[in-house]
Amino acid sequence: MTNKITTPAGFSRRAALGLGGGAAIAGLVGCGGSTPPSNSSKITVEKSVVDAAKPFKGSKLGILAQKQYAQSANTAFTNAIAAFSKATGTSVTSSTIEGDTGDLVAKTDAAIKAGNNRDMAFVDDGRFLAEFHELGDLEDVTDVVEELKKTWGEPSPEAQLNCVFDGKWYGIPYYFIGQGMFARKDWFADKGIKTKEYYSYEELRDICLEISDPTKKRYGWGMTVNRSGDANGMIEGVINCYGGAMTDNTGRKVKLYSSETIDGVSFLADIFTSPKYKPMLPPGIGSWTDSSNNENWLAGIVGVINNQFSVYADSKAQKNPVYKNTQSFIGCTGPATDTPLSAGASEALVVFKGAKNAGLAKVLAQYLMHGDALLDIAKDSTGLVLPAWKKVWDSDSFYTNGDPAFTIMRDMQEAPLPHKTTTGYTFPSVPSAGRQAANQSYVLTDMMQRILKGMSVKQSVQQANDDLIKIFEQQGVKQ
Known part of the structure; x- marks a missing residue:
């Protein structure tokens, strides 16, 4: 390649x-x-x-x-x-x-x-x-x-x-x-839920709500949309699984604004704005940084996170009881995918x-x-x-x-690439300076923050698309 x-x-x-x-x-x-x-x-x-x-x-x-x-x-x-x-x-x-x-x-x-x-x-x-x-x-x-x-x-x-x-x-x-996703298998077992190699995003959302109990300081959903590398990856992952993409398959043409992107962003926005899902969101998740989900995971507060294996390593090194109750899995699917796009x-x-x-x-x-x-x-x-x-x-x-987690990681690492969605996009996306500059500018997390402050999903996705075009053209990549 x-x-x-x-x-x-x-x-x-x-x-x-x-x-x-x-x-x-x-x-x-x-x-x-x-x-x-x-x-x-x-x-x-x-x-x-x-x-x-x-x-x-x-x-x-x-x-x-x-x-x-x-x-x-x-x-x-x-x-x-x-x-x-x-x-x-x-x-x-x-x-x-x-x-x-x-x-x-x-x-x-x-x-x-x-x-x-x-x-x-x-x-x-x-x-x-x-x-x-x-x-x-x-x-x-x-x-x-x-x-x-x-x-x-x-x-x-x-x-x-x-x-x-x-x-x-x-x-x-x-x-x-x-890297992948981690679940509290003991919390799943308490509710009679079996752990699997992967879930759909909607299935995982519903599980996170079911395993939550604020009275016990148990919050199922441990993934922020605040400015951070973890949030960038999670937001883009949802969009991709719903059939949208930041760029076309060359990595050089902005394609964020689409009905599929709007559907994926709407899914995420609902989690953070609907009263129904409030019980599964830990206090302060709106201002989390990259280390916050690690800290809350190790404190036994959250039930599912998306992270590098740093959090897994720390739990083992610290002899934290969370380690033996951790189930790693490779990610989630969406309407446009049969298997996770994880690479x-x-x-x-x-x-x-x-x-x-x-x-x-x-x-x-x-x-x-x-x-x-x-x-x-x-x-x-x-x-x-x-x-x-x-x-x-x-x-x-x-x-x-x-x-035990190494076998899962080797399978992920050696899997043939690229993955493909039903909408024709291939992942991982071809790397480009425009895409990487956009990630460093936190275009996707800023898009979510506008929605949480009251802007409509369509308007915010359109603004994010416009922001991407500006960044790409600053890089000399005409749109």
Whole structure:
């Protein structure tokens, strides 16, 4: 699978993203080097990696690491970097970036243009790579990926969709992010409801109402429509399952306004505005951020959420009783789908244009995506971090037997893509700078907020469609 995305004529990087003159990275944590964690010595750095890094001994490299919502995963990544530095005689400093601030691409692009950027990063491929590529910020890493294929087979279909542009790789698949939906199976059992591999959205809504009991602080529905990455994904997922889409199948033509989109948005709006469903909405859900559903899930307050496996990992790490009462499932269907459109997501390692140590960056990337460097993170994150490559899945028994949820995640990750709706749309959508900029601008969550404040569904969907057109045209993609 390859994307045929080319940079449009007249494309204005700064006009498209509203960049200022600063070169700092928003949300940066720990900008300097970090002290090697005490257990970094437990990580084996293969001789082939050490040999490949010999030409770079004594040199420095900086990497931006996207913050994960499981602290154990962040710590394990730091351990892996420390082990690499020690074994190769190099100095690698890792800085943490927030992916949900809405300005990650803009701030990083500004740093690259000013010559103040780190050498590399790992970021969510479906959310950021197309924008970075269209801005001209990424190095071609096809040589690395082709070399990795010789040992590890093919990367996931999702990664192939999001990392390849015009037949070239601009992201090195790093790891697959376990994600899906989670249900309190004990709450379901209390009502005699059997858990399944997936539900229709209407079925799940009705179940959420049935398992709710505000007197016991039990609220079935744990998914917000407030500005957040989780809400963006959930809203778009509902629209897609109802037969609508943000764009056509090229990813370049806005198609949001349709009767199918209106039906899907009306379904969601009813949940948040109808008195009938008020008992299943936890207090404060209207102002939730990306961490809020995690917090409420771990507190035992909500019955169903849509999330990455960070919440699952945290419940296990904290020995929270919620863990043994969690049922994971792959998602929901709608009127236009027979099975969920879930494809998961992946993190990709990218090398930035102007990297001062691109050679060492490529060696580090090859080290991180398998072996102890990946396994230690996977063991500390229980489903949040899983292999992105077919043969890495089979390289250790932990990936197949470490947790009951892993089988579901591997099936999702290896499923043939794209999925198709009865309305002719294919998913995951082809990545484009316009789509990713729209997600960073929270067009869909803002659409829902207008409805909650009294605007009609049709009017708000029309405004969202108009907003999308403006964003795409700012990117140089004429509508």
